[in-house]
Amino acid sequence: MVHLYRSVNQKKAADLVFEQIRDLIYVGQVKPGDQLPPERELAETMGVSRPTIREAVGKLVNLGLLEPHQGQGTFVRSFSKDQNFNPLKALVQDEEGSAQHLLEVRLGLECNAAVLAARRATEEDIALLEESLASIRKLTDAGQTAYQEDVYFHMRIAYASKNPVQINLMKHFYDLLLLGIRDNLVHLYRDPGNKHLIRSQHESIFYAIKSRDTQAAFDAMRQHIVFVMESVKDGPPSAGIARKPNVAGPSGQNP
């Protein structure tokens, strides 16, 4: 009956700090350009020592998410800070992926996330999604692509799914998601009509989640991603991602 007992997964204090800060960055609760609280203050707030904070921050710096400045503070990195920054380039190149591959995976993952989010989103989750839509509207009205905010919207849906595997997978290819959405939007927004289409699709997703309509959430997310797939099918290749012949269309399924 030893099979009942699981290996204990004890996490280091530094790893817990790392995960918490990374998650805040991934859902946009601290954004590029924001300064983290000073190390000494973070240590006190999080109930750990300053070396522990430094260990965690060091890992985030290595991932390219944070940027320390002695005498000034530690800042969340702006993605555009380093135009050549592409942490998954090597991974994707190895696997000879394409933007279409990413969208195919997103179709599976994010439709599922939308369904789960419609079931489980908290009021706080819904408020964060609404905030994302407001930010995207404001920025696109000002002529920007708002791809970072777009990413937050999708990451927030993932977190709202409350499914640890779902969240982990979305975290795992956050950078690829960021690149993919940036390229998609640059392409899409050349046609001003697409701004309204994308906005309308985002709102459909949001209202489906808010009204706990799992079927509608699934359909809305699927329509959104299929639309993007169709629109970028013959578009310019994604920067830094090797281009390969694309496989056939989507095979979305009902939950």
Next chain:
Amino acid sequence: MVHLYRSVNQKKAADLVFEQIRDLIYVGQVKPGDQLPPERELAETMGVSRPTIREAVGKLVNLGLLEPHQGQGTFVRSFSKDQNFNPLKALVQDEEGSAQHLLEVRLGLECNAAVLAARRATEEDIALLEESLASIRKLTDAGQTAYQEDVYFHMRIAYASKNPVQINLMKHFYDLLLLGIRDNLVHLYRDPGNKHLIRSQHESIFYAIKSRDTQAAFDAMRQHIVFVMESVKDGPPSAGIARKPNVAGPSGQNP
């Protein structure tokens, strides 16, 4: 913006072991009389050292859940082993509770748990619930009260809710639950007709959860607990729990 950061809750390895074993006991996956795997084997399986296992087992021994025998093994305690065993007697005495108080709290907690379980129970959860019903049937057909199995049924619903606060609260008064259900069933089963009523109510709860019918799960759990409340209202006082005048009837609410 320091308010975004939460205190890190790093758990000791021994605490993780303690929680895992306690949870297995609380849902009846290791039962009174069962022997735990030997310390050295547990240490290997759980990936920790033998002193860490011993620290965790020591805590469980202090709680009265485990009983070590040198040269033989460590066993899950049978509740009836110690007729005077009543860990919450002092707590409940301080607060001058009664069996009715417990049932009132259970009405709130467990109706909520049933609803959440109807939403979130896994196939494994449902299999465990079915196993509980089969055990209860077998034991009551043999003339026993099967209160331990009855407790497993209710604890398993709590775990199936996947709500950490719900689960923590149910864990917290596990002993009180055990005592309360024991006394309730001793009283109820004097009337053989009640066996079939209770069984029927349990089955209603189970099928509502299995068929994902949250409203039915709520109603079935509420009916069950209200029935028990009515039945024991003028029954004998619970052993070891101070008796006080009871407050008015239930105020159950729809989710």
Next chain:
DNA sequence: CTTTATTGGTTTTAATAAATTACCATGATA
């Protein structure tokens, strides 16, 4: 009855993780 095996019980030592403390270096501000 003796020996062996199995298990819990105790102690010591070593390794690792984390906290604490102190100080240095850089940049901004008064």
Next chain:
DNA sequence: TATCATGGTAATTTATTAAAACCAATAAAG
């Protein structure tokens, strides 16, 4: 220029855990 705020580095202490060795109680085998 001095002071303040922040990141950066290092040494020491404390806590946690692992590893190893051995003891004690009980049961099983010969």
